[in-house]
Amino acid sequence: MDLVTISSNLLFVSFVAYLVATLFFGGAIKKSKTEKAYHNSKWGTIGLVITIIGFLSHLGYFITRWAASGHAPLSNMFEFTTAFGMMLVGAFIMLYIIYRTPSLGLFALPVAIIIISYATMFPTEVTPLIPALQSKWLFIHVITTVIGESILAISAIAGLVFLVKNIDLTKKSKSRFWIEAVMYTLVLVLGFVVSSTTFNVMNYEAEFTYIDKDQAPAEITYHIPPLFGMNEYEAMTPEKMTPWVELPPIINAQKLSSLVWSIAIGSVLYVLLRLIARKPLAAVFQPLAKKANSQLMDEIGYRAVLIGFPVFTLGALIFAMIWAHEAWSRFWGWDPKEVWALITWLFYAAFLHLRLSKGWEGKKSAWLAVIGFVIIMFNLIAVNLIIAGLHSYA
């Protein structure tokens, strides 16, 4: 076996480990009446051990892939997102050691699993580095940012536990609507994974020529049935599906098609889950969150921001500026990705001020943490895919 194969096997092992660990955490919570009891539960200890094994295997993936390619595996969407999943688990383990809390794992690991699945939908082959990326600062900048972001993400997960526990799901309310919207969004990511995998397995390909936004001819290959056509498209493989509508040149119709497929399939999945559960998904998880102590979840959420914010600042702003200065000759260029890092940073600064000075604790703080995670994800996914700049990996 060559290193690349070993590396992807290790990733698979960690994926399975996280799945199994989730089951153990779930079992532990079901079995013990209280959080305190859980601390002594064998199930929980096993869950943690399996999580750590998964994390080590994940680290193994990272190191072997690094050895194989000769550069830190942080240079494309697959590698970046996988590392994000890894660090999320790492951050969870760290906070678990500080607070020994069970419920967090039950929510953190599934999110990590969804993130890793999402990552594997991108091209996974090892690519050589273009000149701009050949810098030690790239590695330092990206790894620090990923660690910071994943610690911040834990605060959103603690917030989620807090909200699922404390929102009254029996009565109609704005909070109930939004917490269910969060659940729905998570299912949509699964929808993306399911739709990409399905068409991938079917080996679907449809080719088109089109006119791009600089009025030059270009070509594109869809790997999903084209719901939308590019500007002035012409089908090269006419036996495949004809797009419903043609879109103006500023919109990437291929990506939009893929988005709509994900939403469609995700929605079907969501409806199925609702039919099986016969209640909102948040209500399905509520009994599991009920055993968590709200104060504790609130504090973990805050603590995660306190730990993550300096790390994020260092990675996403300071190291980013140093690298940008070496590679692009300016430390700041108002590139969309940079601007969104700044927005994330400003957002968490506002969060900290509101909490410290305005006493925004509990629900308000939990919602802010969830919104912060949405901004991080927006920067990771949407800015890369929609607003392409210097950093666009795809």
Place this chain on the structure above:
Amino acid sequence: MSKIKCQCGHENPYGTELCEKCGRPLSEKAKKSDIVDMRYEGSSRRSQTYKSSIVDKIWNFFSSVKIGVSIIAAVLIASAIGTIFPQKFYVPATTPEGYLEYYERLYGTVGKLYYELGFYDMYNSWWFKVLVGMLATSIIIASIDRVIPLYKSLKKQRTRRHPSFMKRQRIFGEGDVRNTKESLAKAEEKLKAMRYNVKTENGAILAEKNRFSRWGPYVNHVGLIIFISGVLLRGIPGFYVDEAMWLREGETRNIVGAPGYVLENKKFTLENYTKEEAEEVFGEALDKNGMIAKSYTTDVTLYKQDEGALPGSESLKKVKDYAINVNKPLKFDGYNVFQMDYKLDELKNMTFHLVNKSSEESLGEFTVNLSDPAKVYDLGNGSTVNMLGFYPDYDGIKDGEPYSKSPVPNNPAFIFQMNTPDKPEGEKSFVAIRQTLEVEENDYAIKFAAAETRNISGLTIRKDKTLYILLLGGLVFMIGVIQGMYWQHRRVWIQEDTEGHLLIAAHTNKNWFSLRKELDTLRETADLPAYIDRQDPELDKPEQEGDEEIWT
């Protein structure tokens, strides 16, 4: 304004809520509240005390965190709007009409509006700068408003606090223990082991740790202000140079923006990843993407002009040879020269034959140096070619004349006059790539023979004296956030009151759960009264699953 004298005898500044020394509530508000506001120790802050003059009003405006957060939010939203469409500097246009046309063509009416509102150049707009200025003002004023009184009251605090202060703490407990003296002694010992600074005063303990973390926010705000000042300094000449130049292979030119320095471009190389060196690892990626660039390198020699040499005189001293790479700029005397761009295969020379059309016999050849063409080419056998016109970037005929759209030889065209022994009065011919035009039928023609090309490097020259200021700002900011966020300022008060009960109270600026864990550990060693956390509603409901017995 008059001082406020507390019952304990201490004189507090006007506006104080809690006595700096003993903690007795002084204001009506503090007396009425169940839990006192401990954020700034109930000290007298200017913004809470003086409200009448215009200076007070401005001060109070900027020192409010609500306003501060609103300014942060405004910067955040403006930044986000700036990413909806590409910013000015990413748009291939130079004139206002060009920009308008671009945004309107691609984004329709919304794009037009985006341009007209100035959002297309968001980060250089005056109001974005005003927002950043307000942010800085707010940071400075809010910090000064708080840090001074906070410092004073933390310094003056006394070990024994008044019971009314203890009772108004969020964490408070009261009760009788078997042996007060022993409890206090054990608590003191344990608190010391937990790395608290412990002070005692006949039957009262004040244990305090990590007070320094309270200064964290102010340190990080200083860092931010240093950073913002660094950015402002770039406006001052001499602090900041940002120029670009194209340097052709073989050319030696003065470096733009760096007087006295001269750069020679010896060679530009573009290297791609090859299948062989990449082996199996990158094979798949190369198949998929075609070529992937590996390096862009310009081999240069840097020269310095002699001091006092006349401009134009060739008195260059070689400084060094260097290979400029992406991520590896050439550095000298505070300047950085970066590899930013390139153009391959620009035409350098073109060689032509003069031929007799009927016999196809050549009368000789000549070479035109496209960056410095000669007027006359003597072919030596009585024939000469005169260049009447040179159009380096020929783009058709405009107003009856050939037209060059730039001075770059992308598509050179020429008008030649061929003087031969047969036709001494000369024949005229227009020659462009793959095209020859004649006014009337000629006997002779100019035929293209060969061309020589060269590469061009696009270099950026930077000098940035502010970088160290920015770096310092970043460093100070990091020290501040770590100081303020990785440690918490905790205090525990234990004392025996006049009736012989033991009182315990505790305060932290954040992370109350962790403080309670510490108190629980403390209570395992020392016999102390049980306490309550008056802001944890779940504690009042001990029947709640999972919460009982965790910390009492």
